[in-house]
Amino acid sequence: MPIKIHRKRNKKLSKKERIQKEVSTFNIPDEMLSDSLKENVEQMKKVTGNSSDLKIRELKGNDFVNLTAVYIDGLVNNQFINEFIIETIFNNIEPYPDLEENKEDLFERIYAEVVASGEVQKFSNWKSVLQELMGGSTVLLVDGISTALVVDTRGGETRSVEEPGSQVSIRGPRDGFTESIQTNISLIRRRIQNPNLWVETMKIGKVTQTSVAMMYLNGIANEEIVNEVRKRLKSIDIDSILESGYIEQLIEDQTMTTFPTLFHTERPDSTAGNILEGRIAIIVDGTPFVLIAPAIFIQFFQAVEDYYARFDIATSIRFLRVLTFTISLVAPALYIAVTTFHQEMVPTRLIIAISAQRDAVPFPAFVEALLMEITFEILREAGIRLPRAVGSTVSIVGALVIGQAAVQAGIVSPAMVIIVSITAIASFSTPSYAIAISARLIRFLFMLSAATFGVYGIALVFIFMLVHLCSLRSFGVPYMAPIAPLSPSNLGDTIVRFPIWAFTQRPRLIGNKNNKREGPHQKPGPPQSRSLKTTADDQGDTS
Amino acid sequence: MEKAKIDAVQLFVLIVLFELGSAMLIPLAIDADENAWLAILLGMAFGFFLFLIYHALYKYYPDMLPTQYMQKILGKYIGWALGFAYSIYFMYASARVLRDFGEMLLSVAYRETPLFIVNLLLMFLIMYTVYQGIEVLARTGEILFSLLYLFAITGFILIVASGLIDITHLKPVLEEGILPVLKVVVTETIYVPFGEMIVFTMIFPYLNNPKVARKIGISAIALSGINLTIVMAVNITVLGVDLTKRSQFPLLTTIQSIQIANFLERLDVFFVLALIMTIFIKITLYFYAGVIGMGNLFKVEKVNQLVYPLGLVVLLISVSIASSISEHIKEGLKVVPILLHLPFQIIIPLILLGIAFLKSKKKSKGSSASDA
Amino acid sequence: MIRKLQKLLVPVLSVLLLSGCWSKKELNDLALVSAIGLDKNEKGKYVGSFQIVNPGNVVGGENTGGGSKSPPVTVYTAEGNNLVGVSRNASAHVSRILYYAHTNIVVIGEEIAREEGIMKLLDALDRDPNFRITTTIVIAHDATAEQLINTLTPIDKIPANKILKMLRSTEKSSGEHLEIKTSDVLEALVTKGKEPVVTGIRATGGKIGMEMENIQRTEPSSAIEANGIAIFKAGKLIDWAHGRSARGIVWVLNRIKEADVSVDWNNEKDSIVFEVIRQNTKVTPIIKNGDPEINIHVEVEGDIGEMQTAADLNNPETIKKIEEKINKQIKNEVEKGIAKAQENKSDIFGFGDSFHNNYPNEWKKYENEWNDTYFPELKVNVTVQSFIRRTGLRTKPFLSNTK
Missing domain, CATH: 3.30.300.210 (Nutrient germinant receptor protein C, domain 3)
Incomplete structure (x- = not known):
């Protein structure tokens, strides 16, 4: 027996090693450049498989120097290469005496005087050179020199800054993140013009080499959490990162949950606000969705507009959102429970009305609800996937099929149509899609329990959900904070939103040192001196 | 003992929910007729006294579970056996409350459902919670607390608004003198719910700030005592003594009496929700105390491994302790208080405290003598 | 962790799915009893009349054409030695389960109230978890409860509702009648030094009230009206006050x-x-x-x-x-x-x-x-x-x- 176990373990180990090897074959040869230009160019062609977008421009305007510029078409700013690399080299390099001996000098001169770019680096190993090349830099190779000049020429086609599609607001800035990490970082920087806004960039993804940036306010963000985020990001070992969702699934605290433990947003103002509260933004190249950690439950009910509107309005809208979230969770379940277990709860006339509608319906209430809910989910999914032009057709067919024909045929009752529609609309009014979608899933659990145990079932699942929510943590921060554990000074931004002048403290995300957000006496009021009033007013208002 | 800490607010919330659990729902102290509210208040006064005993013990051994300090006080073997008895007592108590719960649910709404199934489902939820540990339980408690008070205040407003309260039902005050009331206090209210605070001796060591324990405990007992008094007084003013006495669950009947604008009536769901919320906390705390007690006595490293086997035991006890609701309630009112509550809640803690006091005195004397 | 969760989920799901739903009652399987009438016949047995709502005929939807063709309620009568027995016997006539949570009126025949008293009748009502203790009690004055239960009423299609509304409106406008709930009666019965009063209800016009015709006329030939207050002593009706x-x-x-x-x-x-x-x-x-x-x-x-x-x-x-x-x-x-x-x-x-x-x-x-x-x-x-x-x-x- 022990031998067998040993063998098994061995086998496992070797498999692991094999995978490691497979991954490492993607790695670029870690060799030095040669000093022959021709060899270098050949090597480059070989490594890239002589791809057609690899542009090799030999600069032989001068009889003496053999210079070659290499870049990837489409990733670079062509105009910049033409004007500031090729043209300047043509114009500035004159015949150089004793070229063979002074090659080094010439190289230094090109580095120091000729190339007119903000970022020029020298690399002599292939790994870095190729990495930069693939990132959009231009590589300048000089014959006889085993070092390459790498000029930052990133550019090419990117989407311009547009209004975000997923988080629309009536009031507030109209810009949204794009797919470019530089643009995204700059959008945040423009909002927080402070040297303490620190950015750490790293490459994640063995194959894709995706840039991932951590952004936080030094001195406000909790260092422990910053270290934890960094540690988790660094420990990611995967071939590819195509969207921030990859990162989210690799760094969250708890995977067995339907609730999102990281917040994501497309809006720079929301990101800036979260950074100012001491959170950390994780920006991934290639996606407009920025992750924010740590996230708490109530955060998913906060829309940016809440902070732009006055507090009374914002508070009532928060109440509405909690209500709609509850409706989207339990409305069908409650209907099932009430009509199959607790008919006594409904006022007599209402129960007679519902009973009259249900008389012809052939299914039990649960099956009826399930049918309707599933039909609705299909419609919703189809509505997202279909081309825009056909989308309206789907909604018309859906409305006719469900709203009219099914009711007239007596397959479902009108009351059920009403319940399902309310549920659907309620789930759309939750500001965060991530939490709305988890509510969609849990709703079915609620329905099942309501169909088997009525209100008792609903209450059990509800408490189960509460216990589960309370057991979640996001980067060590309890998910239900500041309600549980209670932190009275932070309750102002939960189900209610206090006036901005009452937000004296930042959320306490475990031992946050710098909590003070605003000075005392921020409550505005009318001017104390009467001199601000016009004399006309004085005459009218003699109080 | 697991590595966890709870704060003062969480302890407060847990005590209040625990005290309200099931006590809020049954005809508590109704043997004192119109003076039930007085019996509860007097019980509360005794409750303070009991709590101070438990607290004094805790102060002698602030970071030890009772199962540990019993071994310190009484010696290894007797202490161990006593700790074991306490753990069993806690588990038995949780099984009793679970049975209470099942019986209530069955007679309220689910007549055709087997008791075992109803209990099983709640027990699964409790096992899941205990598995997650005391911190999660405490946080859940905080949310349930606010929900419960939201319900309670709404319910109270509805009762007042539908004009059900008739103060004359509370008269005459002390018709037979104070003696019958005292009798109820001594035989009933002192144990349920106030003596049940003994379970918190297992929770105190988790408190992150031991200094506040006394203040928190007293204020939580006061709040829950006053709440129970209000609940019982409302029941009697709405239903009258006789109907309250005849009701298995007076609060349910009170809630059923609400009728506003011909629309808000039969709000039984309020009751079912309040029932599940408070009872859930009560059973979970008892069960948790039993589990960590056992884990501590048998030196189990990962205490939550014990949750599933012990949970099944509690479940089976809960269905098998009695054959009918009458038998169950009779046991609960006549047998258990004398045979179990009195020794476990009052006599043993007093003895323990006495010995601990003597020991510490001896020790300080000894140390001062050696100093000199 | 996943394995732990499976351990938990498998039994929970199997319980949920395999066990079925014991206390479940679909709305289509319930007969909503809107009023109960209690009498005693010559053989000394209890006679219960159950007024059951026909929901389709009450709610005038498009398909039912206003519900005027068939009556909004159906009355079933059954006898038995005790109330639970009456109810079980009645269910032999009805295709659905009799459901008492929406019973708004209990009519007690004058005869039974005088001879036997109301004490015995109330226990079953008080004990049943479905029955509301806020249900209104009335006494059939000069009539059997069955007669009253059978009378159809215009405007308010369900006769039980009509009685209830009428009691409330006359209590409000003339002050000669009272809406008395089951709980009030119970409380008065058990309180020493207090006896119950219950409002009396009378049906005019006799048998005609049972026909659909009765509610198709502008001046119904049979109507239900509140009539006097019944005075009880020791649970028995002894006199009327008008x-x-x-x-x-x-x-x-x-x-x-x-x-x-x-x-x-x-x-x-x-x-x-x-x-x-x-x-x-x-x-x-x-x-x-x-x-x-x-x-x-x-x-x-x-x-x-x-x-x-x-x-x-x-x-x-x-x-x-x-x-x-x-x-x-x-x-x-x-x-x-x-x-x-x-x-x-x-x-x-x-x-x-x-x-x-x-x-x-x-x-x-x-x-x-x-x-x-x-x-x-x-x-x-x-x-x-x-x-x-x-x-x-x-x-x-x-x-x-x-x-």
């Missing part, structure tokens, strides 16, 4: 919401009508010279509703005079009500209970002979104070200018 004495009882019970009090003026009978808007009755037990006495103080506020004679309402003196007449009138009614109760030796007002609350020691002496000895002899002092707050939109009646 008109003024009935209202007197309601005054003392402090249940008058709105009422009209007419007084004579200028020697014209009932020529001024006073409409009560607010009233409060205070019952104070006192012990004078070792004998129990009751002080009743009624405070009434209201407007002038009608003047069939000339009077100067601008003059506060006149108002004061009218108020005095109103006081007298109300006092008269209250005394009539009390006399009725004393005559029947039944303390329907709960005077005994208020002695119990305020003089617990003396009460022990009266307790056993209260209804028969002390109550009929009880001295009751009635004082009334009325306030005419407003006189409507006009001051002087136009009658004073017509000459």
Whole structure:
């Protein structure tokens, strides 16, 4: 027996090693450049498989120097290469005496005087050179020199800054993140013009080499959490990162949950606000969705507009959102429970009305609800996937099929149509899609329990959900904070939103040192001196 | 003992929910007729006294579970056996409350459902919670607390608004003198719910700030005592003594009496929700105390491994302790208080405290003598 | 962790899915009982009539065509030795489960109330978890409960609702009837020194009320009306109070919401009508010279509703005079009500209970002979104070200018 176990373990180990090897074959040869230009160019062609977008421009305007510029078409700013690399080299390099001996000098001169770019680096190993090349830099190779000049020429086609599609607001800035990490970082920087806004960039993804940036306010963000985020990001070992969702699934605290433990947003103002509260933004190249950690439950009910509107309005809208979230969770379940277990709860006339509608319906209430809910989910999914032009057709067919024909045929009752529609609309009014979608899933659990145990079932699942929510943590921060554990000074931004002048403290995300957000006496009021009033007013208002 | 800490607010919330659990729902102290509210208040006064005993013990051994300090006080073997008895007592108590719960649910709404199934489902939820540990339980408690008070205040407003309260039902005050009331206090209210605070001796060591324990405990007992008094007084003013006495669950009947604008009536769901919320906390705390007690006595490293086997035991006890609701309630009112509550809640803690006091005195004397 | 969760989930799901749903009752399988009638037949068995709603005929949807073709309710009758037995026997006639949570009215036949009393009937209602203790109880006056349950009513399609609404509206407007709930009756039955009262209901027109025709006419030939207050003693009906004495009882019970009090003026009978808007009755037990006495103080506020004679309402003196007449009138009614109760030796007002609350020691002496000895002899002092707050939109009646 022990031998067998040993063998098994061995086998496992070797498999692991094999995978490691497979991954490492993607790695670029870690060799030095040669000093022959021709060899270098050949090597480059070989490594890239002589791809057609690899542009090799030999600069032989001068009889003496053999210079070659290499870049990837489409990733670079062509105009910049033409004007500031090729043209300047043509114009500035004159015949150089004793070229063979002074090659080094010439190289230094090109580095120091000729190339007119903000970022020029020298690399002599292939790994870095190729990495930069693939990132959009231009590589300048000089014959006889085993070092390459790498000029930052990133550019090419990117989407311009547009209004975000997923988080629309009536009031507030109209810009949204794009797919470019530089643009995204700059959008945040423009909002927080402070040297303490620190950015750490790293490459994640063995194959894709995706840039991932951590952004936080030094001195406000909790260092422990910053270290934890960094540690988790660094420990990611995967071939590819195509969207921030990859990162989210690799760094969250708890995977067995339907609730999102990281917040994501497309809006720079929301990101800036979260950074100012001491959170950390994780920006991934290639996606407009920025992750924010740590996230708490109530955060998913906060829309940016809440902070732009006055507090009374914002508070009532928060109440509405909690209500709609509850409706989207339990409305069908409650209907099932009430009509199959607790008919006594409904006022007599209402129960007679519902009973009259249900008389012809052939299914039990649960099956009826399930049918309707599933039909609705299909419609919703189809509505997202279909081309825009056909989308309206789907909604018309859906409305006719469900709203009219099914009711007239007596397959479902009108009351059920009403319940399902309310549920659907309620789930759309939750500001965060991530939490709305988890509510969609849990709703079915609620329905099942309501169909088997009525209100008792609903209450059990509800408490189960509460216990589960309370057991979640996001980067060590309890998910239900500041309600549980209670932190009275932070309750102002939960189900209610206090006036901005009452937000004296930042959320306490475990031992946050710098909590003070605003000075005392921020409550505005009318001017104390009467001199601000016009004399006309004085005459009218003699109080 | 697991590595966890709870704060003062969480302890407060847990005590209040625990005290309200099931006590809020049954005809508590109704043997004192119109003076039930007085019996509860007097019980509360005794409750303070009991709590101070438990607290004094805790102060002698602030970071030890009772199962540990019993071994310190009484010696290894007797202490161990006593700790074991306490753990069993806690588990038995949780099984009793679970049975209470099942019986209530069955007679309220689910007549055709087997008791075992109803209990099983709640027990699964409790096992899941205990598995997650005391911190999660405490946080859940905080949310349930606010929900419960939201319900309670709404319910109270509805009762007042539908004009059900008739103060004359509370008269005459002390018709037979104070003696019958005292009798109820001594035989009933002192144990349920106030003596049940003994379970918190297992929770105190988790408190992150031991200094506040006394203040928190007293204020939580006061709040829950006053709440129970209000609940019982409302029941009697709405239903009258006789109907309250005849009701298995007076609060349910009170809630059923609400009728506003011909629309808000039969709000039984309020009751079912309040029932599940408070009872859930009560059973979970008892069960948790039993589990960590056992884990501590048998030196189990990962205490939550014990949750599933012990949970099944509690479940089976809960269905098998009695054959009918009458038998169950009779046991609960006549047998258990004398045979179990009195020794476990009052006599043993007093003895323990006495010995601990003597020991510490001896020790300080000894140390001062050696100093000199 | 995943494995742990599986351990938890597998049993939970299997319980949920395999066990089925015990207490489940689909709406289509329930017969909503809107009213119950209880009688006793010649064989001495209980007869229950169950008025069951036909939901489709009540809710006039597009497909049902207004529900006029078939009646909105169906009545099933069954007999048995006890109420649970009656209910089980009735279900043999009905395709659905009888469901009592929406029963709004319990009608008790006069015969059964007189002969056997209502005590035995109420236990089953009180015990059943579905039945509401807020359900209204009425007594069928001069009729069997079955007759009343069978009568169809226009406007409010469900007869039970009609009865309920009628009780509420007459309690509000005339003050001669009361809406009495099961819990009120129970409380009065078990409280020493208190007896229940229940409103009586009568059906006019006999058998015709059972036909659909009855509700298709503008003037229904059969109608249900509130009629008198039944006075109980030891759970048995002993007498009826009508008109003024009935209202007197309601005054003392402090249940008058709105009422009209007419007084004579200028020697014209009932020529001024006073409409009560607010009233409060205070019952104070006192012990004078070792004998129990009751002080009743009624405070009434209201407007002038009608003047069939000339009077100067601008003059506060006149108002004061009218108020005095109103006081007298109300006092008269209250005394009539009390006399009725004393005559029947039944303390329907709960005077005994208020002695119990305020003089617990003396009460022990009266307790056993209260209804028969002390109550009929009880001295009751009635004082009334009325306030005419407003006189409507006009001051002087136009009658004073017509000459």
